Amino acid sequence: MDLLLLAPEVQEELLFLERPPGAQPVSERGLREAVLGTVDWQEQRRQWEGLKGGLPTVAAPATGSREF
Numbered sequence: 001m002d003l004l005l006l007a008p009e010v011q012e013e014l015l016f017l018e019r020p021p022g023a024q025p026v027s028e029r030g031l032r033e034a035v036l037g038t039v040d041w042q043e044q045r046r047q048w049e050g051l052k053g054g055l056p057t058v059a060a061p062a063t064g065s066r067e068f
Contacts, residue, residue: 013052
């Protein structure tokens with residue numbers, strides 16, 4: 001239930017978080033320790049940026065290069 005205290009932007013990013021196959025996603029425990037130490041949403045956003053900064057990302061597909 002504490003996850004409901006997350007800043008709305010952090011919740012949205014978690015919902016749409018994409019990782020390459022085999023990459024370790026953010027664990028609930030890691031999220032609780034790093035982000036939920038405060039109920040201040042601005043501080044949560046700062047902590048989240050630091051936490052996700054160390055995660056591998058999926059390259060975004062190039063726009064305009066769709067094949068049919």
